[in-house]
Amino acid sequence: MRLLSRLSLWVLASVVSLGLVGLIAAAVAYAMLAPGLPSVETLRDVRLQVPLRVVSREGGLIAEYGEQRRIPLQSEDLPPQLVQAFLAAEDDRFFDHPGVDYQGIARAVRHLLLTGEKGPGGSTITMQLARNFFLTRDQTFQRKAQEILLALKIERTLSKEEILELYLNKIYLGQRSYGVGAAARIYYGKSVDELDLAQTAMIAGLPKAPSAYNPIANPPRAKIRRAYVLGRMLAEGYITPEEHAEAVDAPITAEVHAAPVEVSAPYVAEMVRQTMVAQYGEEEAYTGGYVVRTTVDGRMQAAADRALRDGLRAYDHRRGYRGPERQVELTGDEDESEREALLADHPRYGGLEAALVLSVDDEAELARVWVRRHGELELPFEGMAWARPYLSRTTRGPAPENVSDVVSVGDIIRVDRAPDVPRLAAIPAVEGSVVALDPENGAVLALAGGFDFFRSSFNRAVQSRRQPGSAFKPFIYAAALEQGYTPASMLSDTPIVMHDESLETSWRPTNYSGRVYGPTRFREALVHSRNLASIRLLRNVGIDETLDYLARIGLDTSVMPNGLSLALGSGEMTPLAMTQGYALFANGGFRVMPHFIDRIESAQGEVHFQARPPVACVDCSRMQVQADLQEEAGSVALQPVADSVLPATDAYLMTSIMQDVIQRGTGRAAQRLGRNDLAGKTGTTNDGRDAWFVGYNNRVVASAWVGFDNNDQLGPRETGASTALPIWTDFMEQALNGVPDAPLRQPDGLVTVRIDPEDGRRVRAGEGGMFEIFREDNLPDVAPRGSGGSGSGSREQDIF
Template identity: 85%
Template sequence: MRLFSRLLLWLFASLLSLGLVGLIAAAVAFAILSPGLPSVDTLRDVRLQVPLRVVTREGALIAEYGEQRRIPLEADALPPQLVQAFLAAEDDRFFDHPGVDYQGIARAVRHLLLTGEKGPGGSTITMQLARNFFLTRDQTFHRKAQEILLALQIERALSKQEILELYLNKIYLGQRAYGVGAAAQIYYGKGVDDLDLAQIAMIAGLPKAPSAYNPIANPRRAEIRRAYVLGRMLAEGYITAEQHAEAVDAPLTAQVHASSVEVSAPYVAEMVRQTMVAQYGEDEAYSGGYVVRTTIDGRMQRAADQALRDGLRAYDHRRGYRGPEAQVALTGDEASEDWEALLADYPRFGGLEAALVLAVDDDAQRARVWVRRHGEMELPFEAMAWARPYLRRTARGPAPEKVSDVLSVGDIIRVDRAAEVPQLAAVPAVEGALVAMDPENGALLALSGGFDYFRSSFNRAVQSRRQPGSAFKPFIYSAALAKGYSPASMLSDTPIVMHDESLETSWRPSNYSGRVYGPTRLREALVHSRNLASIRLLRNLGIEDTLGYLDALGFDTRRMPSGLSLALGSAEMTPLDLTAGYALFANGGFRVMPHFIDRVESAEGEVLFQARPPVACVECSQLQVQTDLQEETGGVNLRPVAESVMPATDAFLMTNIMQDVIQRGTGRAAARLGRSDLAGKTGTTNDGRDAWFVGYNSRIVAGAWVGFDNNDQLGPRETGGSTALPIWTDFMEQALNGVPEAPPRQPEGLVTVRIDPEDGRRVRAGEGRSMFELFREDNLPDVTPRGGGSGAGSREQDIF
C-alpha cells in the first residue's frame, strides 16, 4: 500500500513538473512570439475588399470593378443552415472551444507521432480567420504557433457571432469569390437566402481546397466533397435522413455567373472608373466598396445603344457588303468542337454573332452555318439579298441572285439572331456616337461612344473632335440675334469668292444644292441651311465679336478657326460639347455643366459625394430659388442657379426657328414622331466626312454623330438628314414614349407681327401677301425697308 502511495505521489509530481515545464515553455513561446503578432483590435475596424459598383440613377448595375468579388453580409443575414454547414465541415466544436480546439490538436499531434507526417484536425474557424487576416499559408510550426496565439486573442476580443461574420465574408471560395455572398452569386446566380441544401453544402465544402473541390473545374471531386459535408451535417443532427438523401442525389447545378449587369453602358462605366481612380487611387477605388450612382437613365441608355447600332448598320447596308471577316479551309471532317475553336477569336459585337459557313446550296437557296455558342442554323437567301458587294465609296456591285454570290464554304461571317428570321450581318466599318442629357441641369441621360465598346474602347462621344458642319450654325445665328438681327432680317445668299494670297488660291463656298437663292430671310436661311447666307452673316457680325460671344456661351474658342469657315462649322468639337451647347436653346439660355456622377456612396452607405449642379431657371432669380429651396431642405441650398448667357427671348426665337427645321427644313424626317415640341438642326461637313443631328425639347437634348475614325468620306447622299437624323429619331421615339408634349413657354418680351415674306418688312392686315413672325418687342421691323445690315427687316449690304 505504501509502495502504491509513493507511486501516485511520484506520478503526481511528474505531471506537475511536466505541467510546469509546459507552462514555462508556453510562457517563453508567448514572450518570443507575441511581440511580432499583429493587434487583433484591428478586426473591429476591418474593411473587407469590396469591388467598385457603377449603377444607373435607378440603381441598376452597369459595371463592377475589382479583383476580389465580395458581397458582405451581416451576421443576422446569414441563413442558419448555411452556418451549420460550415460548422459541420470546418469546426463542429466552434461554440465550445476558446479559439483553439485542444482535442483537435491532440489528434493532429498523435497523427504526426504515428506517421511522421502533418495531418488534419488542428485548425478551427477562429484559427483560419487569424491566418486569412494576418498570416501566410506556409505549413510551418512557427506559423501554427502564431495562429494559435492569435486565435486565443481573437476570441477574447470578439464574440462568436462576430468571428463567424468575418470568417464567412473573408474566406476564399474559388472563382475570385471571397465570402459566401459572392460564392452564392458566382456559382448559382442567387442570394444566400435562395440556396438549397445541396448548394449550401457545395459552398461549405470549398474552404478546404477551393481549386481541388471547385464544382466548375472538378465537378466529380466537388460532388464527393459535398457528400462529405452532408454526411457531417447529418451526424451533427442539422438535417434529417430524408434531407440528406435528397441533397446527395441532387444534380450539380453550379456554373459561372458573372455579375448581373442590368444596363449595358460600358463607355459610361469607363468614364466613372477613370474618375474614381483619379480621385481615390487604383487600389482604393477597386477595393473600397464604393457605389457610384450615375445620372444615366437605364431605359434611355438601352434606346441609345440600339438606335446607334441600327443606324450604323443601316449605313453599312447602303454602302454594300464588304465580305467575310476571314476565310478558313474546311476538310469536311471537322466536328462542332473544331468549328467552335475556329470562331473563338471572333467575339460577339453589337449583338452580332460570329458564324462559320459550312455549306452553300444554290438549288435550295440557303446556306448552312455554325453560329458561335449557338450551334447550327440555316440562312435563307432572303437573309442576304441586301448584300450587294462593296466596290468603293461611291459604288456597289450588282444585287446577288443566289447564295453563292454572297457566301462560300469556310467564310467567317456575322449573323443577326435578334431578327425574326436570322439575317446575314456585318460589323460596320463606320462609327458614331449618341449623347442625351437633361437640359435643366446637364445630367447625362444616355451615352454611347461607338458601335461596341469591346470592339473599340475609344469613346467618340467625349474623345473624338470632329467638325459639326451646319449643326453649328444656330450659334452663329443666335449671335446675330444678340446683335439686333431678327428672324425676318434679310440675308444675301449669293456667290462668294475669297482670295488667299498666302495660298495663291481662292475659296469658293457653295450651298449643298449648288444653287443660290438671293435675298433670304434669316429664318429661311437657317431652316434650309444656306451656306452662302451664313458666311455673309458672319462677315457682317465680325469674327472677333462672334468668337467673344461663343466664348461666353461656354465653347472653347481657342480651338476655333478665326476665319469665315467658322460659319460652316469648321471648328472641331466632341458630340458632348455640341449637345451641351444646344442645351442653351432648350433651357432658356442657361449654361449647364454636363455631368454623369450623381453621388458616390461608401460600402456602409454613407454619401461621400453628392452632385449639386446649377440648374436653369428662367422665371426666377437666383436669390428666389435659394430661398425656396432653403424652406424645402431645412436651410441647405442644393440647387444653385446656372449662369444665364443668352436672353430667354433669343433662346425661344432660335427654338422656334429650329422647330421649322423639323417641320419643313433639313430635319423634316423627324416629323414622323408626330410631336410639335421638337427642334433641332442637321449638320454635314462640306467634304461629307461627318454627319450630325442635334435636337431637343424642354426635357431632353440629344446629339447623334456618324463618321469614320480615319476621317474617310461617308459617300454620296450621306448627310446629317439621311445618316444621323434616323439615329436621333429612333432614340427620341423611345426616350419620349409616353412622355406628354412639353412645348417651350414663350417668355415675356416677344410679340407676333405680320410681315411681307419677300422682304421681311412689317405690313398691315390685307396688304398683299403676309405671314406672322416673332420679334422681340424692342426690335420690331419697320413698315418700309430701311438700309443697313443689322436691323430687323433690313437688307444686308453687299460687302464682298
C-alpha cells in the same frame, strides 16, 4: 504493494513535471510570441476589400471593378442552413470552444505522431480567421502557435456571431470570390438566401481547398467534397435523411456568372473608373467598396445603344457587304470544340454573333452555319439578299441571286439572330455616337461612344473632335440675333469668292444644291441651311465679334478657325460639347455643365460626394434669394443657378426656327414621332466626312454623329438627314415615350406680327402676309401701303 505505490507516485510526479514543463514552455512561447502579435481590436473596424460598383440613377448595375469579388453580408443576412453547412464542414464545436478546439488539436497531434505528417483537425473557424487577417499560410509550428494565441485573443474581443460574420465575408472560395455572398453570385448567379441545399453544401466545402474542390474546374472532386459536407450535416442533425439523399444525387449546376450587369453603359463606366482612380488612387478605388451612382437613365441608355447600332448597320448595308471576317479550311469532320476554337478570336460585338459557314445549298436557298456558343443554325437566302458586294465608297456590285454569291464554306461571318428570320450581318466599319443630356442641369442621361466598347474603347462622344458642319449654324445665327438681327432680316444668298486666311487659298463656297436663292429671310436661311447666306451673315456680324460671343456662351473657340468657314462649321467639337451647346436653346439660355456622376457612397452608405450642378430655372432671382438665405442660416443651400448666357427671347426665337427645320426643313423625317415640341438641326461637312443631327425639347437634348475614325468620306447621299437623323429619331422615340408634348414657354418681351415674306417688313392689318416673332424692342419697319401680302411664305427647294 509498496512497489505499486512508488510506481504510482513516480507516474504522478512525471505527469506533474511534464505539465510544469509544458506550462513553462507555453509561458516562454507566449512571452516570445505575444509582443509580435497584432492587435485584434482592429477587427472591430476591419474594412473588407470590396470592388468598385458603378450603377445607373435607378440603381441598376453598370459595371464592377476590382480583383477581389465580395458582397459583404450582415449576420442577419446569413441563412441558418448556410451557417450550419460551414459549421458541419469546418468547426462543429464552434459555439462550445474558446477559439481553440483542444479535441481537434489532439486529433491533429495524434495524426502527426502516427504518420509523421501534418494533418487536418486542428484549425477552428476562429483560427482560420486569425490566419486570413493577420498571418501567412506557411505551415510552420511558429505560425501555428501564433494562430492559436490570436484565436484566443479574438474570442475575448469579439462575440461568436461577429467572428462568424467576419469569417464568412473574408474566406476565399475560388474564382476570385471572397466571402459567401460573392461565391453564391459567381457560382450560381444567386443571393445566399436563394441557394438550395446542394449548392449551399458545395460552397461550404470550398474553404478546405478552393482550387481542388472547385465545381467548375474539377466537378468530380467537388462532388465528393459536397457529399462529405452533406454527410456531416446529416450527422449533426441539421438535415433529414431524405434531404441528404436528394442533395447528394443533385447534379452540379455551378458555372461562372459574371456580375449581373443590368444597364449596359460601358463607355460611361470607363469614364467613372478613370475619374475614381484619378481621385482616390488605383488601390483605394478598386478595393474601397465605393458605389458610384451615375446620372444615366437605364431606359434611355438602352435606346441610345440600340439606335446607334441600328443606324450604323443600316449605313453599312447601304454601302454593300464587305465580305467575311476570315476564311478557314474545313475538312468537314470538325467536332464542336474544333468549331468553337476557330471562332474563339471573334467575340460577340454589338449583339452580332460570329458564325462558321459549314455548307452552302443554293437549291434549298440556305447555308448551314455554326454560331459561336449557340450551335448549328440555318441561314436562309432571305436573310442575306441585301448583301450586294462593296466595291468602293461610291459603288456596289450586283444584287446576289444565290446563297453562293454571298458566302462560302469556311467563311467566318456575322449573324443577327434577333429577327424572326436569322440575317447575315457585318460589324460596321463606320462609327458614331449618341449623347443625351438633361437640359435643366447637364446630367448625362445616355452616352454611347461607339458601336461596341469591347471592340473599341475609344469614346467618340467625348474624345473625338469632328467638324459639325451645318449643325454649327444655330450658334452663328444666335450671335446675329444679339447684334440686332431678327428672324425676318433679309440675307443675301448670292455667289461669293474670297481669300480666306484660315484656308490659305481662294474660297468659292456653294450651297449644297449648287443653286443660289438671292434675298432670303433669316429664318429661311437657317431652316434650309443656306451656306452662302450664312457666310455673308457671319461677315456682317464680324468674325471676332462672333468668336467672342461663342466663347461667352461656353464654346471652346481655341479649335475654331478665325475665318468665314466658321459659318459652315469647319471648327472642331466633340459630340458632348455640341449637345451641351444646344442645351442653351432647350433651357432658355442657361449654360449647364455636363456631368455623369450624381453621388459617390462608401461601402457603409456614407455619402462622399453629392453632385450639386448649376440648374436652369424660370424664376432664378427667387431661387437665388432662397439659396442665399439658407446659406446664411447654415443649412444646405438649394441647387446653384446656372449662368444665363443667352437671353430667353433669343433662345425661344432659335427654338422656333429649329422647329421649322423639323416641320418643313431638312429634319422632316422626325415628324414621324408625331410631336410638336421638337427642334434641331442637321449637319454635314462639305466633303461628306461627318453627319450630324442635334435636337431637343425641354426634357432631353441629344446628338447623333456618324463618321469614320480615319476621317474617310461617308459616300454619296450620306448626309445628316439620311445618316444621323434616323439614329436621333429612333433614340428620341424611346426617350420621350410616354412624355407629353411640352413646347418651350414663350418668354416676356416677344410679340407676333405680320410681315411681307418677300422682304421681311411689317404689313398693315388686312394686307395679308405671314406671322413672325420679334423682340418687342426690335420690330421691322412697316412696308409701304399696298406692298405686302404676297403669300404665306416662299417655297424653296430644301438643301443641306
